[in-house]
Structure formats: structure tokens, C-alpha cells
Amino acid sequence: MKIVFATNNKNKIFEVQHLLPSTIQIISLEEIGCFEEIPETADTIEENAIMKANYITEKYGYDCFADDTGLEVESLDGEPGVFSARYAGEQRDSNDNMNKLLKALSDKTNRNAQFKTVIALNLNGAQHLFAGIARGEITLKKSGNQGFGYDPIFKPQGYNFTFAQLSLKEKGLISHRGKAMEQLIVFLKN
Known part of the structure; x- marks a missing residue:
């Protein structure tokens, strides 16, 4: 099966393709001729x-799936949330975003946070939603060089490592995106 993944984020495409079984192949937006920024x-x-x-x-005119992910920090009333990618500005720079978040938390003792991913699947004229949550906390400093986004400062519950210190496979088993993708895969197999 081939299906369009509605994202231009190459890191996301790489991560998601690794989560999918070999029977499901992603078609990129580039491959369908979509080069514009999707609202x-x-x-x-x-x-x-x-x-x-x-x-x-x-x-x-394609069946596709799209995801959106946000990092929700408890002591910041759920920020950056829906603005996670643009938290420090329209340049969407991960280091700027992490630095802004670490600064916002500098005087906070509660560093609890969660990543939330929602996948919307449009298939055969119907829409289906799948959600995944990974709970954890924001670390005091960046650690690790795997993953992308806020991974170097997010330590998942029950782990002593950040997402950026885990392999793609390890992260996929416990991450918000991995949990939502698992539901999507089960649905697509049926």
C-alpha cells in the first residue's frame, strides 16, 4: 500500500517510515507536486x-494522513502546544524553541510535560483520527543528538534519557508519534 504523508518535514518522514511495516510506503508531498506550505x-x-x-x-485528490504534534508543559498552562514548531518565531528553529522553553522554565520547579500527536487519516471518503501521548518532563539542559525538535530536552516518564539519547527504534516504541502510528497501522492492516 502507498499513501501520502502530508508533511514537508524530512525528519518526520524518516521517523514515520521507520515505524511503518514494509507493506506500507509513504509518498511524499514532493512526489505529488505539492511544494507549498500547508496551512x-x-x-x-x-x-x-x-x-x-x-x-x-x-x-x-489523494488519500493521505497528516499529523500535528505539540509539546504541552504543565507549569506554562500547556504552552507551547499548538505553537510548538513556531514557539520562538516563524523561522521554526529547534534550538531557538528549546532555548526559549528552558528560559521560560528557569524559575519553575514543575517541569512536567507531554507530547501529543494527532493523526488525521483521509481514506476512501472517510476521516479517522488517532492520538498518542508521551508523558515526561523537561530537562535542565539539552542532552543527545538523535531525533529532532524538542527531543534533547524531553525525558520520557520512566527513563533517565531524553528522546534525543534514544535510538529511533527505542523512541518509536514509547513516543507520542509511535503510539498514534501504531493505531494507524492497525487500522490500515484491517
Whole structure:
């Protein structure tokens, strides 16, 4: 089976392709001729995932799936949340985002956080949603060089390492995206 993954984020494509069984192959936006920035202007992670999936289905006519992910920090009332990728500005720089978050937490003792991923699947004229959550905490400093985004400062519950210190396979077993993808894979196999 081949299906479009509605993202231009090469890190996400690489990570998700590793989570999928060999029977499911991702078609990139590049391959369908979509080079524009897909709008992500909704107020929630769910709505952004739906918006991206619908954009590809409506404009290009493909069945597809799209995800949106946010890091929600308890002591910051859920920030950066839906603005996670643009937390420090439109340049979407991971280091700038992490530095801003670490600064915002510098006087906080509660560093509890969770990553939330929602996947919207448009398939055969119907839409299905899958969600995954990974709970943990924000570390005091960056550690590790695997993964992307906030991975160097997110330590999942029950681990002494950040996501950036785990292999792709280890992270995939416990991550928010891995949990949502697992549900998507089960659905697609049926």
C-alpha cells in the first residue's frame, strides 16, 4: 500500500517510515507536486492535523494522513502546544524553541510535560483520527543528538534519557508519534 504523508518535514518522514511495516510506503508531498506550505492555523492539534489532511485530499485528490504534534508543559498552562514548531518565531528553529522553553522554565520547579500527536487519516471518503501521548518532563539542559525538535530536552516518564539519547527504534516504541502510528497501522492492516 502507498499513501501520502502530508508533511514537508524530512525528519518526520524518516521517523514515520521507520515505524511503518514494509507493506506500507509513504509518498511524499514532493512526489505529488505539492511544494507549498500547508496551512496550520487552527487552535488545536486535532484541528491542524485535519486541516493538513483535508488540504491534500481536496487540492490534490489523494488519500493521505497528516499529523500535528505539540509539546504541552504543565507549569506554562500547556504552552507551547499548538505553537510548538513556531514557539520562538516563524523561522521554526529547534534550538531557538528549546532555548526559549528552558528560559521560560528557569524559575519553575514543575517541569512536567507531554507530547501529543494527532493523526488525521483521509481514506476512501472517510476521516479517522488517532492520538498518542508521551508523558515526561523537561530537562535542565539539552542532552543527545538523535531525533529532532524538542527531543534533547524531553525525558520520557520512566527513563533517565531524553528522546534525543534514544535510538529511533527505542523512541518509536514509547513516543507520542509511535503510539498514534501504531493505531494507524492497525487500522490500515484491517
